[in-house]
Amino acid sequence: MSIGVSFQIDFLRFLSADGALDPSTPREAIEAERVLGLYRAMARTRAYDGKAIALQRTGKLGTFASALGQEAIGVGVGSAMRSEDVLAPSYRDHGAQLLRGMTMVENLLYWGGDERGSDYAVPRCDFPICVPVGTQVAHAAGAAYAFKLRDEKRVAVAILGDGGASTGDFYSALNMAGVWRIPLVVVINNNQWAISTPRALESATATLAQKAVAAGVEGRQVDGNDAIAMRHITSLAIEKARDGGGPTLIEALSYRLGDHTTADDASRYRDAEIVRREAEKEPIGRLRKYLLARGLWSEEQEKRLAKDCAEEVERAVAAYLATPAQNFSAMFDHLFARLPQSMRDQYEEARRFAPNGGGHD
Amino acid sequence: MTELTLVEAVNRALAHALEHDPAVLLLGEDIGVNGGVFRATLGLQQRFGSARVIDTPLAEAAIAGVAVGMAAMGLKPVMEIQFSGFIYPAMDQLINHASRLRNRTRGRLTCPMVLRAPNGAGIHAPEHHSESPEAMLAHTPGLRVVIPSSPSRAYGLLLAAIRDPDPVVFLEPTRLYRLFKQEVIDDGESLPLDTCFVSREGRDVTLVAWGGMLHEALAAADRLAEEGVDCEVVDVATLKPLDAETILRSVEKTGRCVIVQEAARTAGFGAEIAAIIAERGLYSLQAPVARVTGYDVVTPLARLEGQYLPGVARIADAARKTMEAA
Numbered sequence: 001m002s003i004g005v006s007f008q009i010d011f012l013r014f015l016s017a018d019g020a021l022d023p024s025t026p027r028e029a030i031e032a033e034r035v036l037g038l039y040r041a042m043a044r045t046r047a048y049d050g051k052a053i054a055l056q057r058t059g060k061l062g063t064f065a066s067a068l069g070q071e072a073i074g075v076g077v078g079s080a081m082r083s084e085d086v087l088a089p090s091y092r093d094h095g096a097q098l099l100r101g102m103t104m105v106e107n108l109l110y111w112g113g114d115e116r117g118s119d120y121a122v123p124r125c126d127f128p129i130c131v132p133v134g135t136q137v138a139h140a141a142g143a144a145y146a147f148k149l150r151d152e153k154r155v156a157v158a159i160l161g162d163g164g165a166s167t168g169d170f171y172s173a174l175n176m177a178g179v180w181r182i183p184l185v186v187v188i189n190n191n192q193w194a195i196s197t198p199r200a201l202e203s204a205t206a207t208l209a210q211k212a213v214a215a216g217v218e219g220r221q222v223d224g225n226d227a228i229a230m231r232h233i234t235s236l237a238i239e240k241a242r243d244g245g246g247p248t249l250i251e252a253l254s255y256r257l258g259d260h261t262t263a264d265d266a267s268r269y270r271d272a273e274i275v276r277r278e279a280e281k282e283p284i285g286r287l288r289k290y291l292l293a294r295g296l297w298s299e300e301q302e303k304r305l306a307k308d309c310a311e312e313v314e315r316a317v318a319a320y321l322a323t324p325a326q327n328f329s330a331m332f333d334h335l336f337a338r339l340p341q342s343m344r345d346q347y348e349e350a351r352r353f354a355p356n357g358g359g360h361d
Numbered sequence: 362m363t364e365l366t367l368v369e370a371v372n373r374a375l376a377h378a379l380e381h382d383p384a385v386l387l388l389g390e391d392i393g394v395n396g397g398v399f400r401a402t403l404g405l406q407q408r409f410g411s412a413r414v415i416d417t418p419l420a421e422a423a424i425a426g427v428a429v430g431m432a433a434m435g436l437k438p439v440m441e442i443q444f445s446g447f448i449y450p451a452m453d454q455l456i457n458h459a460s461r462l463r464n465r466t467r468g469r470l471t472c473p474m475v476l477r478a479p480n481g482a483g484i485h486a487p488e489h490h491s492e493s494p495e496a497m498l499a500h501t502p503g504l505r506v507v508i509p510s511s512p513s514r515a516y517g518l519l520l521a522a523i524r525d526p527d528p529v530v531f532l533e534p535t536r537l538y539r540l541f542k543q544e545v546i547d548d549g550e551s552l553p554l555d556t557c558f559v560s561r562e563g564r565d566v567t568l569v570a571w572g573g574m575l576h577e578a579l580a581a582a583d584r585l586a587e588e589g590v591d592c593e594v595v596d597v598a599t600l601k602p603l604d605a606e607t608i609l610r611s612v613e614k615t616g617r618c619v620i621v622q623e624a625a626r627t628a629g630f631g632a633e634i635a636a637i638i639a640e641r642g643l644y645s646l647q648a649p650v651a652r653v654t655g656y657d658v659v660t661p662l663a664r665l666e667g668q669y670l671p672g673v674a675r676i677a678d679a680a681r682k683t684m685e686a687a
Contacts, residue, residue, distance in 0.1 A: 197390065
């Protein structure tokens with residue numbers, strides 16, 4: 001018997017958990033401005049994340065999905081994309097979305113149950129947060145097809161979780177991407193947990209990256225808590241796609257340090273000791289060690305950054321809380337390009353029973 | 362005698378079924394160690410083992426598909442879909458396979474499975490968590506659709522659903538999961554799957570509702586009673602097969618009918634009830650049948666949920682108009 005096909009999955013890590021840099025790291029990956037940018041963006045993401053949880057706990061926000069410990073993934077992806085590229089995010093990707101130009105206020109409105117929260121002022125072509133797990137991969141594939149058809153040098157990027165990689169939507173979208181050789185990058189945030197379901201109960205594969213092999217797509221694995229590697233590998237995949245080299249699947253290994261969402265209590269199903277050990281590998285502390293050791297960062301800069309982030313978040317929260325309530329008509333306004341005449345009775349009924357008498361159209 | 366919430370009653374019914382029928386098994390996302398996101402399966406994996414209470418990978422379409430295969434081979438799978446909006450990927454299996462396996466094979470293979478899912482809005486949940494897809498399911502030939510409105514009905518109807526030889530969609534109103542407790546006798550007694558229940562007797566107007574809306578209808582009946590309007594309230598409970606007789610009998614008595622439905626208006630299940638009254642009860646009507654429903658809009662996010670959901674004010678208003686007619 002001979003070997004029909006064999007494959008290997010490369011794993012990339014530049015920065016070890018204790019902040020030591022692999023000497024083979026490419027120079028552009030550790031260019032000071034880039035690395036400092038990654039660090040600042042991760043700190044900003046975490047500051048926002050923590051405040052959002054606090055708002056939920058005090059009844060000022062609905063359910064929220066924290067990205068705690070996975071900031072390098074969102075920031076790596078968001079920083080590697082160009083503004084003209086398109087992101088199809090899951091519900092845990094505010095790290096990438098904030099870099100794309102989604103505002104904190106928009107994200108707070110979304111989780112606060114306000115319809116306006118998905119109307120991004122800046123990334124006008126980005127898809128909204130996708131709750132039905134895995135379905136967004138197909139949207140990104142469709143967007144990538146459009147770019148290829150029109151010969152636009154744009155790339156579509158989807159982010160999903162390890163649970164999402166169990167869905168048919170993920171696999172069949174990847175399969176199409178392989179056939180069509182479209183400019184698509186799919187990033188799996190493998191944070192080891194799909195709510196309470198551990199990675200081992202989601203898939204028997206050794207890696208999730210190898211699911212790409214079955215789709216004829218390049219699959220790579222990266223330490224998702226290493227912001228330098230995360231940014232580097234995503235940039236390579238995005239630029240390859242832009243240059244006509246086809247799709248890539250990136251599995252980013254990380255760990256969900258928080259609950260699935262604020263509606264979840266992870267202490268019910270996992271060992272706090274394991275979470276504590278995983279927390280030692282988290283991306284921000286790791287990169288800070290590196291920056292301090294290289295003399296690129298100081299305690300004073302750290303304090304300034306914390307203050308800046310806190311102030312930005314507080315401004316956003318104040319603006320969110322001061323946002324005037326939506327009119328009843330927000331339910332109807334964007335249902336169709338033009339509300340059908342047959343729905344006018346319903347519209348009037350909703351106005352009649354609105355708490356403020358319906359206000360203005 | 363034990364006082365239970367609706368979600369606890371679901372848990373007791375599942376435990377009873379697992380204990381008394383070795384063919385029964387549960388499958389779904391996070392139903393094992395975590396006991397389900399609403400805790401409907403709390404403690405069941407510990408008690409009955411991970412082979413019969415299965416934490417599945419995340420894939421609703423495949424959960425429904427493997428349930429079809431299990432059921433065809435003589436098991437009685439009870440799957441949990443985590444939220445109503447995630448039923449949609451399972452629709453292919455429900456419509457193309459579960460509902461028609463018996464028919465396609467002339468009864469050689471059957472599909473005695475239950476799809477359980479939380480249903481409806483009212484708990485300020487995120488996007489896609491507050492859907493009411495019951496009409497789409499009731500429209501599917503070969504499916505039974507059940508929506509309980511109380512702990513005791515949830516217990517008895519779920520046992521009936523599990524014992525039924527055909528596929529049953531069992532939609533649990535999320536907003537009722539912990540709203541109130543009720544005495545539930547955990548004796549394994551099921552309720553009939555083809556019966557509407559008269560929840561309140563009255564002579565002036567019939568309010569027809571199901572699931573979470575039953576409680577809005579009952580509250581509206583209280584309000585209207587203060588105005589001297591005596592409402593009869595019918596809990597549909599099993600949408601399909603529908604017990605039209607109970608509804609028609611009530612309308613014959615009152616001559617007036619208001620149908621309350623949380624789902625969007627057009628082609629909702631209320632339209633089916635209205636059509637049956639038009640076909641078979643027209644001559645007992647003293648006023649046109651009224652519908653109070655969700656609007657034909659995407660179920661809004663939390664902030665506008667209260668303005669979307671039919672409530673006492675809208676139901677009472679419709680009932681008053683019905684009383685004014687004729």
